[in-house]
Amino acid sequence: MSTESGAVLAAPAGAVPVAVVGNPNTGKSTLFNALTGARQQVGNYPGVTVERKTGLCRTPGREFLLVDLPGTYSLAASSQDEQVVVDVLSGRLPGEPRPQAVLCVVDATNLRRNLFLVSQVAEAGLPLVIALTMADEAGKRGIRIDAARLSARLGVPVIPCAVPRGQGVAELREALVQVAGRPNAFPPVPWPPAVAEAVREVAAADPGLTPAEAHRHLFDLEPAREPAPAVAAVLGKARQRILDGGLNPVSAEAYLRYRHLDALLEGSVSPADPVRAARPYAVDRFLTHRFWGLLAFCTIMFGVFASIYWVADPIMKGIEWLQGKFQVWAGEGLTSRPMLQALVVDGLINGVGSVVIFLPQILILFFFVALLEDTGYMARAAFLMDKVFSWTGLNGKSFVPMLSSFACAVPAILATRTIEDPKARLSTILVSPLMSCSARLPVYSLMVGAFIAPRFGALWAGAAFFAMHLLGLVVAIPIAFFINRFLLKLRTLPFILEMPPYRLPTLRGVAMKMFSNGKEFVVRAGTVIFAFSILVWALTYFPHPESVGRETEAVARARGLGAKDVERAVGSAYLEQSLMGRFGKSVQPVFAPAGFDWKITVAALAAFPAREMLVATLGIVYATEGEADSSDLRDRLGQERWPDGRPIFTPVVAVALMVFFAFCLQCGSTVAVMAREAGWKWAAFAFAYMTGLAWLGAVAVYQGGSLIWGKGA
Amino acid sequence: MSLKDLAIDRAGSIVEVAGAGAVAQRLLAMGFLPGTSVRVVQVAPFGDPITVEVDGWRVSLRLSEAASLKVRPA
C-alpha cells in the first residue's frame, strides 16, 4: 500500500541484499539498529499492511542492504506476516530482489525454540549467519553455550552478542562478508523416506518452487494463501504418503525438526539454573496479580495517557504561538499581494503547522510505546486486557492504540503497528478515530458552555462532557465486532503471546524508536496533510472577487461598525460566496433533519479537514471572535433565529452538533495517516461510515429531542 | 485432561496437541510437543487467558487454545 515502493525498493548499486529473520523479542530491532545506524528506510510491502524496513550496513569491503523481516516463530505461513517472510526468502515479491544471504537472530536464552525457524530458513539454501543475541542474559541464567562447537555442528557462523553493550556487532559484519556467495551448510533434517518422497512429489508439481516453498506447501495445513492448483492437486496424495509412513501430517514437521535440533545441540548447551532463570519474571507476581496487577495497569495507562495529554499540550500551544508569529510576520511582508499573502499565511504556514502540531503527541506516545515494549510490559498489558477485547474478535493488543486515540487518533493509528495480525490491525485503525480526541474538546466546550451550563447547571455540563467521551467508546466496540465479523471475516484471533522476561530498556533503543516514528510521520503522512491544508484553503478562498470585499466594507462602515468588525464582516462575506460556502448552502437540506441551518452546515463542512476549525469557522460565519470561551460568540449563537423567529441554537441542536462531531471523521490528518497505513480504500470506508454515523446520530438526537421537548426547546 | 484444567503452579506433561489447523501447528512449532513439561504460572484477572511456562520460556494463551493441549499432571 506504499506508493513509494519504487523509490524505497531501489537498493544502492552494489549493496548486497541480506534478509534479517528471527523470533519476536530476540533483540532483532536492537541488532538491526546497531548494524545500520540511522541509515534506515521504512515503508510497506506492496498490497499488504506489513512493514518493510531496510538499512545500509557498511563494512570496509562491502555494503549490505539489510531487510528486516517480521518477527515469527515458524515459516508456516498462516498470516500475511509469515507469508511475506517466505516470499522474500524465495524472491517472490515483485520489485524485491531475492536476498543473497540471511542473518538469523537467535535468542541465546531460548536456543532450541529459536533454531526451529533457522532450520526452516536454511532450506532456502542461502548463505546464513547466526547472531546469538542475549548472550549476556544467558550467562546470567547459568546457560553455557559453546559457540565454536555449535558453529561447527550447525555448519554456519555463530556469533555471540550482547548488542546494547556493542559486543559481537563487528564480528557479525565480518561474518557477513565471509559467508557471501557460499550456500549454507546447515545439516538438513534427515526426513524419513516417506516425507522425503512427499516433498519430491510437491516439488515436481511445480518446477518453479524453491525447496523451502515445497516444504511449506506440504506441511502447512492452513496456509494464508492457497497454493497454485497444480500443487494443490498433489497435496492430498503427498500427505497421505506421510500418514502411510506412520506420521501425523499435522505434527510431523515439528516432531522431526525438534528431534533433529536436539541431536545437533547435544553437548553444546548446558541448561539454565532454574532459580536464576526465574528472576527476570519475578515482578509478574505483582504486575499480573488480579488486584495489584490491575491497579498497576490503570496507574501506568493513566500516566501514559495523562502525559500525552498534559505534556504535549503546552508544547502544542508553543507551536501554535510560533505559527501565529510567523503568520503575522509573513502577512506583514506581503500586504501588497493579497492573494499570495492569503496563500502563504492561511495555506502554506498553516499547512506546515498542521503537520508539526502532531509531533509532540507522536513523540511522547512512541516514547512510552517503546518503553512498554522494551521492558516487556506491553505483553502483560495485552494479557490483562485480552478478555475485554476477545469477544469483538480482537485481542488485548488493541488496548494501547485505543487508549491513545483519546488524545489523538494520528499517533494511535501509527501505534497499531504493534498488532501483528493485519486484519486486527486494520479494524483497530478503523475504529480508533471514534474515540473522543482532544481536538473535539473546543467544540464541546463551546456548545456546553453556551447552551447546557447556563440552563442546566455545572453538574449537567460535566455529565455532558463525560457522556461525549464515553459515546465513542460505547459505539466503537460493537462496530469493531461488525467490521471483524462481517467485513473482514476475521477468524477469532488466537491469542498466543510470548511473555518476554522483564528487561531494562536502553535509552538509545527507546530514543531511536521514538525518532524513527516521528520522522516517518513527517515524511509519509506529512506531505498528504500539507496538501489537504492547501486544498481546503483554496476551497474557502476562491472565488475572491474584490467587489464583494468593497461592497461589504461600504455597508459595514455605513452601519458605523469599528475597524475590527468591518474586517470580520468582509471575511464572513467572502466565506459565504466561496466554493465551500456555496457547497454548504446547497447541501443544507441534507442537514436540515439534524436542525442545522446553512451557517452551521458551512461551519461543519469547513471543519472536515480539522474539526477544531469549527469554532474558528463559526467565528468567521457569524463575523465575531472565533474562540470557544468567547462570550461574544456564545451570545451571537444564542441570537440566531430561523425565519419564523424560533432560535436556531437550542440545547437539542447543541447536543445534535456535539454528537455529529463525536462521530464524524473530521480530520484530514487522520484520513491521510489511515491511507498511508491501510490504503485509500479503507480510509474512504472509514470516512464514509463515520460520516454516516454522525449524520444518523445528529438526526436521531434532533428528531428525538424535538419530539419530546418540541421544536423550540 | 487439558492444560486449561491444570491448576495454577501445577506442572504437567503434554500428551497430545489436538486439532489440525494453524493454531495446533503454531503451538507445535513453538515446542508444545508430546512429552514436553508445562506449568501454569499465571491466570489473568478475568480468568482468561493464562500464562504457561514451557521449555524455559513463558507464553500466554486463551483457555480456548489451552483446551487443545492435552496434558497428564505431573
Ligand SMILES: Nc1nc2c(ncn2[C@@H]2O[C@H](COP(=O)(O)OP(=O)(O)O)[C@@H](O)[C@H]2O)c(=O)[nH]1
Ligand atoms: N541483555 C540484552 N538485552 C538485549 C539484547 N538485545 C536487545 N536487548 C533488549 O531487549 C529488548 C527488546 O529488544 P528489541 O530489539 O526491541 O527486540 P525485538 O522485538 O526482537 O525487535 C530491549 O529492551 C533491548 O534493549 C542483548 O543482546 N542483550
